[in-house]
Amino acid sequence: MSDLEQQRLVWDLPLRLFHLLFALSVCASFATAKAGFDWVEIHMRLGYWMIGLLVFRIIWGFVGPRHARFMNFIKGPVTVWRYTRKFLKGEALESVGHNPLGSLMVILMLVLVCVQVGTGLFVTDDIMYSGPYNPVVSSMTADSLTGWHHRNFNFILIAVVLHIGAAVYYLRVRQQDLITPMVSGKKAASVVPEAEELDGSQLLKALIVAVISAAAVWLLLEQAPVPVVEDYFYY
Numbered sequence: 001m002s003d004l005e006q007q008r009l010v011w012d013l014p015l016r017l018f019h020l021l022f023a024l025s026v027c028a029s030f031a032t033a034k035a036g037f038d039w040v041e042i043h044m045r046l047g048y049w050m051i052g053l054l055v056f057r058i059i060w061g062f063v064g065p066r067h068a069r070f071m072n073f074i075k076g077p078v079t080v081w082r083y084t085r086k087f088l089k090g091e092a093l094e095s096v097g098h099n100p101l102g103s104l105m106v107i108l109m110l111v112l113v114c115v116q117v118g119t120g121l122f123v124t125d126d127i128m129y130s131g132p133y134n135p136v137v138s139s140m141t142a143d144s145l146t147g148w149h150h151r152n153f154n155f156i157l158i159a160v161v162l163h164i165g166a167a168v169y170y171l172r173v174r175q176q177d178l179i180t181p182m183v184s185g186k187k188a189a190s191v192v193p194e195a196e197e198l199d200g201s202q203l204l205k206a207l208i209v210a211v212i213s214a215a216a217v218w219l220l221l222e223q224a225p226v227p228v229v230e231d232y233f234y235y
Contacts, residue, residue, distance in 0.1 A: 007186035008197040010096060012065045014206035016185055018057055025050050026113070026156065033153070040129045047120045048217055054114055055213040063205065065198050067097035074107065075100045094176050096187070096196045102178075105163055112156045119149040132224035 025046060032043035061070040075083075083100040086092040092099070098106060122137050123146040124130040134142055170176040181187045185201075 006189040007184070008189050008192040008194070009185050009201075010067050010187045010192055010196070010198065011182055011185040012068060012198060012201035012206075013185065013203065014056075014060060014201060014209075015064065015068045016182060018053060018060070019182055022050075022053055022057075022113075025053065026160065029116075030153070030157070037128075040125070044120070044129065044131070047117050048221065050113060051117050051220065052213045052217045054110065054117065055216050056209055057110065059209045059212065060206070063209065065200075065202055066196075067198070073098040073103040075103060080104065090174075092174075094187075094191050096192050102166070105159065105166070109156075109159050109163065112152060112159055115152050116149065116156060119145045119152065122146075123149050132221055135225045 029043060029046045029050065032039040032046060060068055063069075066072050080100040083092055087101065095102075121131040121133040122142055124134050124142050125146075130142075137145070167178050170178050
């Protein structure tokens with residue numbers, strides 16, 4: 001079998017599942033936010049679910065297989081600049097994992113969604129629904145965070161469009177398929193040296209991290225302050 005035909009594992013299964021669930025969750029959050037008042041509770045539950053996903057990805061970025069680790073794909077400004085120059089000249093080679101520009105998009109998306117779910121903990125609609133930590137901030141702060149919660153989603157949508165556009169560009173113009181490997185987990189051996197191939201997806205470790213992530217979300221909500229209910233007396 002030739003190098004072009006042989007496939008080697010690069011993206012572990014937990015990372016691929018995260019990528020799929022993360023994309024679906026962003027779409028579902030957008031849909032429920034636009035669907036109206038009846039969907040607010042589901043929208044909030046999706047926010048808690050996404051906190052769990054983010055916690056999982058952050059932990060997995062330190063303990064997961066090599067290509068999932070932040071230290072493996074986050075590059076300094078010099079490396080990013082050199083890659084960008086080669087990219088603009090059409091000289092950039094296909095990377096084993098995330099390329100330097102792709103790594104910036106990964107970090108940007110994670111940061112934007114962290115901001116989104118973080119502000120969501122404090123939002124209020126001034127009618128019926130409020131984030132679990134809304135009682136710990138002032139009304140003015142809650143209004144400001146609610147505004148940022150709405151505005152930040154526009155940045156997420158822009159990032160999503162750029163992400164999809166980049167994948168299509170690489171496929172059509174550079175003849176580099178970034179989509180199929182994120183589904184199958186594998187890339188051609190001509191791109192992946194034998195030493196860079198993963199020997200497995202570390203599923204037991206992923207299960208432990210998933211349990212820790214779920215526990216973190218439970219603890220976050222369990223420690224949320226109890227809303228103060230004011231009694232009104234009419235005479």
